[in-house]
Amino acid sequence: MEKVRKRKKNKKRFTPLKILFLLAVVLLTGIGGFIGYTYYQVDQTVKQIQGPVKNTGDRIVEKQKPVSILLLGVDKRQGERGRSDTIMVMTLNPTRSESRLISIPRDTKVDIVGQGTNDKINHAYSFGGPDMAIKTVEKFLDIPINYYAEINMEGFTSLVDAVGGVTVNNDLDFQVENVHFPIGQVNLDGASALKFTRMRYEDPRGDFGxxxxxxxxxxxxxxxxxxxxxxxxxxxxxxxxxxxxxxxxSFEPMRTLAFDYMDAFRNQKNLKLEGTGGKEADGIYYWHPTEDSLNDTKVALRYSLDLE
Structure with missing residues (x-):
């Protein structure tokens, strides 16, 4: 049986489609508006952003079987490969028309596969790019990862500006670099949106906030x-x-995900790892999930992928 903790439903649910917006959503909105032209534009853009990691999902998607996707928000500084400060895993089961989404705290201490170290999970990307990040997440959650998608968080600024800014509902009063974010509706441009999303030290919820x-x-x-x-x-x-x-x-499986997996996208459950964190002997902060919470998460994801 699938073991998933019951939680209060947010008024505004966060669906996996909202994280895959750089892929399937852009494709969908384009098709709705400028059919022939956007097909060409999206196809060319998808070719441009193809990463070096081999995928294991095309045949799975063709057969409309459960598939998993690793979603990364990468903070790239000049001269560095960057770290994956946002790490999410999404599973999609088109037969049961349901999906699961889990966020992994960036400070989670794990075995970095291929590096031979025990370190923060967001360092896997820094050490070995998306390939090492994928293998590390696979071991941590005990599931295969079929696809990945990443966005440079600096590009996040440009995306917000490209849509003309956004208005968000803020539940915590705080200030970052002389920019005040009061409780309630807040208008954000790209630069302020980046500050809004990066803050965590003043938030009692830490990385979850x-x-x-x-x-x-x-x-x-x-x-x-x-x-x-x-x-x-x-x-x-x-x-x-x-x-x-x-x-x-690639383009064809992306189109299949956007259409044939749409019901699964919409029927989504958020999973949450419970745990604690603190500074360890090396003076660095690490976060550890509880054994029960990690096991429940593994069971839920494996069930979603028809592995249980």
Whole structure:
């Protein structure tokens, strides 16, 4: 049986579609507006952002079987490969028309596969790119990863600006670099959205609060993409995606995911790892999930992928 903790439903659910907006949503909004032209544009953009990691999902998607996707928000500084400060895993089961989504705290201490070290999970990307990140997440959650998609968080700024900014509902009063974010509705441009989503030290929820703000901003971006698309805006979005995203999902399976897996996208359950964190002997902060919570998460994901 699937073991998933019951939680209060948020008024505004965060669906997997909102994280995959650089892929399937852009495709969908484009098809709705400028059919022939956008097919060409999306196809060219998807070719441009193809990553080096081999995918194991095309045949699975063709047969409409359960599939898993690793979603990464990468913070790239000049001269560095970057770290995956946002790490999410999505599973999609088209037969049962359901999906699962789990966010992995960036400070989670795990075995870094291929590096031979016990370190923060977001360092896997820094050590070995998406390939090492995928293998590390696979071991941590005991599931195969078929696809991955990543966005450079600096490109996130350009995406928000490309849709004309967003309005979010903020539940915590805080200030970052002289920018005040009061409780209630807040209008954000790209630069302020990046500050809004990066803050975590002043939030009593830590990384989980940061994840909530990221989801809120992404949700508002998707809402704008779905309701207000012009040719110039579509071109601007394609330009941002081409410069800042990377994936191993090619055009045809992306189109299949966008259409044949739509019911699974919509019927989504958020999973949450419970645990504690603190500074250890090396003076560095690490986070550890409880054994029961990690086991329940593994069971839920494996069930979603028909592995249980």
């Amino acid at each position: 940061r994840q909530m703000r990221q989801r809120e901003v992404i949700g508002q971006v998707v809402s704008k993409l779905s309701t207000d698309v012009s040719l110039s805006k579509f071109n601007a979005i394609m330009d941002v995606v081409g410069k800042n995203a990377q994936t191993n999902v």
